[in-house]
Structure formats: structure tokens, C-alpha cells
Amino acid sequence: MADKQKELVRIDKMDRKILEYLQKDGSLTNQQLADKVGLSPSPCLRRVRALEEGGIIVRTVTILDHKKLGLALTAIILIGMDSHTPERFAAFEEQVGEYPEVQECYLITGQSADYMLKVVVPDMDHYHHFLLNHITRIPGVSGVHSSFVLRRVIDNTTLPLGYLS
Structure with a gap:
């Protein structure tokens, strides 16, 4: 059973920078992210939306401390x-x-x-x-x-x- 090979989405240096920051902290506001990567908010938001629409950003999650929740x-x-x-x-x-x-x-x-x-x-x-x-x-x-x-x-x-x- 062979899966269809997904087409690779090309990203540039700025996209990579955006993804690196979002992977570390997905709760960053667009303004915070724009400041970190050196863009103004509008182009930053356009890039994030393009990464979402291109399927690069699949979802944003919150990581929980399993032990503090009793899942040891x-x-x-x-x-x-x-x-x-x-x-x-x-x-x-x-x-x-x-x-x-x-x-x-x-x-x-x-x-x-x-x-x-x-x-x-x-x-x-x-x-x-x-x-x-x-x-x-x-x-x-x-x-x-x-x-x-x-x-x-x-x-x-x-x-x-x-x-x-």
C-alpha cells in the first residue's frame, strides 16, 4: 500500500526563522513574532497564513506537564x-x-x-x-x-x- 508522495513546499530563510520561533513558543502573538524575525506585522501574518495554508503548520498545541497531572x-x-x-x-x-x-x-x-x-x-x-x-x-x-x-x-x-x- 503506497502512500501518495506529498509535494514539498518551498520555504525561504524568513519562513524558516518564523517556524523556528513558533516551534519553541506557539503562543507568540503576531506582533511578538514579527519583532523577533524582523518583519512588520502584516507581512509576518501573511507568511504565517501561507505556511498554514501550505500545510507546513499543521496545528498549534499546548504541551502539558504529564507528571503534574498525575500521568506518571x-x-x-x-x-x-x-x-x-x-x-x-x-x-x-x-x-x-x-x-x-x-x-x-x-x-x-x-x-x-x-x-x-x-x-x-x-x-x-x-x-x-x-x-x-x-x-x-x-x-x-x-x-x-x-x-x-x-x-x-x-x-x-x-x-x-x-x-x-
Whole structure:
């Protein structure tokens, strides 16, 4: 199943500068952003809107401190599937998309698993319940391997824009 390759959107040095600031602080006002990148507000806003319309800026989010909210356990789950059909994968992906505990889901290669999930829950009891009552009940799941995060060494949401010309 090949995805359509998305057309790359060309950005210039100023766009890259705008994106670097917005990745670090998406709450900047247009005036603050314009001041930081050295533009007047109107051209800055036009550029941001063009980046949004071009699909470069997908959404703006607020990152929460999970531990302060009582979500102290992060698990990485490797999941094997019993068959490798588009229908089986689509059904799995639709089901895990309904679980707010799942922060990330990747279809992967190079492992003895088909999917890798990042799951955040309050504690081991909640994880056990989530695993047994949700993940293992999804049709097609044939194997589960869990690892638990001891410490976040790098937790970065910014993309490396230095590679762009």
C-alpha cells in the first residue's frame, strides 16, 4: 500500500526563522513574532497564513506537564499483528485512535513487531487495565511487548529545520 508522495513546499530563510520561533513558543502573538524575525506585522501574518495554508503548520498545541497531572507512567508498546492486510491494519489504527492514552502510534519495520505505541497513564494498575481491556482485545493483535520509560532524556517537539535550503 503506497502512500501518495506529498509535494514539498518551498520555504525561504524568513519562513524558516518564523517556524523556528513558533516551534519553541506557539503562543507568540503576531506582533511578538514579527519583532523577533524582523518583519512588520502584516507581512509576518501573511507568511504565517501561507505556511498554514501550505500545510507546513499543521496545528498549534499546548504541551502539558504529564507528571503534574498525575500521568506518571509512560509505556512503549510493541505490537505484533496476526495478518498483514490493509483491512487489518486500518481496523487496528482506527481502534487505537480512539484511546486517549495513546500519544503516538507508528507502523514500523525492523522489529519483531508491526506497531509501536507510546502510552501515558497514571500508574501500573491503569496500564494493566488498559493493556488487558483495550489493546489485547483489538482483533488481530497477536503479541505485545511493553517497556517503561524510566527517564525522559530528550523530549523534543521541534523539527530540525537546518536541513532545508
